[in-house]
Amino acid sequence: MHALKLGHDEVHGLDIEVSFTITEVNKRELADLDQELFDKLFGEGAVKSVSEVRAKIKEDAEKQFVQQADQKLLNDVTEHLVENTKFDLPAEFLTKWMQTAGEKEMDADQAKEEYEKSEKSLRYQLIEGKLIEANNVQVTMDDIKNHAREMIKGQMAQFGQMNPSDKELDDIAARVLSNQEEARRISEQLVSQKLLSVYKEKANLKVKELSYENFVKEVYGDK
Structure with a gap:
């Protein structure tokens, strides 16, 4: 009840008349499938018929599926590389480095936990660097x-x-x-x-x- 400047509990039991003034009414209407609409949606002259609109929508939807499929592939390859490219990391050194490298110092247990959470990312950064170079x-x-x-x-x-x-x-x-x-x-x-x-x-x-x-x-x- 912000308009009355009263709290929720205060309005219970009120016996008053309230007047409202409606200043504007909006409603949605279906647009005409004409060139004016096509130009607004896709740019001037980009499509010129309903069939071209359908084709454009289909094309845009297919692009989205391609992007999603590509991201899935990238994630899968990344996971495969990390899991199947075997090499040792200097875990003890990196754990000690993490204790003092951040804005806030960590104790040994916190640094160990942080290293375990970051290990896959660290491995992929090294693998990625080799792939970029190669x-x-x-x-x-x-x-x-x-x-x-x-x-x-x-x-x-x-x-x-x-x-x-x-x-x-x-x-x-x-x-x-x-x-x-x-x-x-x-x-x-x-x-x-x-x-x-x-x-x-x-x-x-x-x-x-x-x-x-x-x-x-x-x-x-x-x-």
């Missing part, structure tokens, strides 16, 4: 800028801005990449994408065709 995987600043531009363009499209200018994209990308954490995140994402291409080219992969329901189970598990 396959000459490189990410340039132009790669990062172009990825940032495409990411921004996609986000703007979600809000109906289908055709931003190059200058607008460059300016926003520059602001995004001025954040070192964001630039590092994009760089790591691009490295993963390039390693995924290496895995697809060189790994002995098996293609599995699935129904939609089984695909969801495979990617997300039984939920």
Whole structure:
């Protein structure tokens, strides 16, 4: 009862008249399937008929499935590499290093627990470094800028801005990449994408065709 400035318990038993003024009523209506709607959804002239709209929606949905399948493959390969690439880590040294390396010092038990949680990640970082070197995987600043531009363009499209200018994209990308954490995140994402291409080219992969329901189970598990 914020309008009356009273608490929940205080309004019980009140016998008063309250007047409300309705200033606006909104309702949703189905849009006409015309060129004006198509241009708003997909950009001017991108599609010109209902059949092209259906094809565009199908194409976009397929892209999402490809992205999800690629992420599943990347996760599976990463797990396989960590589990099957055997080498020793200097566990004692790393555990002691963790005691003092962070902002807050740890005791021996805390450092041991932290090492056990981080061991797989540490192993994969070393494996990944070798794979990057062996396959000459490189990410340039132009790669990062172009990825940032495409990411921004996609986000703007979600809000109906289908055709931003190059200058607008460059300016926003520059602001995004001025954040070192964001630039590092994009760089790591691009490295993963390039390693995924290496895995697809060189790994002995098996293609599995699935129904939609089984695909969801495979990617997300039984939920």
